[in-house]
Amino acid sequence: MDRFITKKAASGATEANAPQVTVDDEPNNNSPKADRKFPSEWLTKFSWLKNEGGRGFCKACEKFVFNHITHIDRHSKQALHQRNVKSKENQIKMHEFASRSKKVDDEVQYAIYTLMMFVIMHNLPISLMDYLPNLLCVCCPDSKIANDK
Structure with a gap:
């Protein structure tokens, strides 16, 4: 030492x-x-x-x-x-996350709110919202908005 x-x-x-x-x-x-x-x-x-x-x-x-x-x-x-x-x-890489189209995200949110309003206005059970987006993906396979849910 x-x-x-x-x-x-x-x-x-x-x-x-x-x-x-x-x-x-x-x-x-x-x-x-x-x-x-x-x-x-x-x-x-x-x-x-x-x-x-x-x-x-x-x-x-x-x-x-x-x-x-x-x-x-x-x-x-x-x-x-x-x-x-x-x-x-x-x-997920930062550039991949940031490159997602803002317009598509807004359209997906709008579609979800529209479906929710449809369920509420027609007095349907809210539990349908668990299945409706998946149903739209099957019915509209070419829609980017429906497939992003």
């Missing part, structure tokens, strides 16, 4: 001339792992990997990986990483 602690003598007269203790906690930038560059070929080989400031970043696990092929291969074989990749594949 003494190799990490450096003792410095206090300058001038201080209380009981006690030595100051500092801890060396800075990472060693001379290590080979710190000097490795991020090859762009890895982006095509590993779809979940991203270059973030010259460092490898796993988009599925949202953490950094050492810039060494053995570390990246080992990370890709971990059960937690594989589970995260599967869950990210099933997730």
Whole structure:
């Protein structure tokens, strides 16, 4: 432990001339792992990997990986990483969600409200609303509004 602690003598007269203790906690930038560059070929080989400031970043696990092929291969074989990749594949992408037509959504809402008003005006049981949209999908298979329900 003494190799990490450096003792410095206090300058001038201080209380009981006690030595100051500092801890060396800075990472060693001379290590080979710190000097490795991020090859762009890895982006095509590993779809979940991203270059973030010259460092490898796993988009599925949202953490950094050492810039060494053995570390990246080992990370890709971990059960937690594989589970995260599967869950990210099933997730709806933001651009797909945002690209849905606003006009179609409004028309679907209008169709549902119209059906609801029909049920209320004709004094039919409200439980029919569980079946009417599906019935319209079967009756009108070419209607985008009916099939979006």
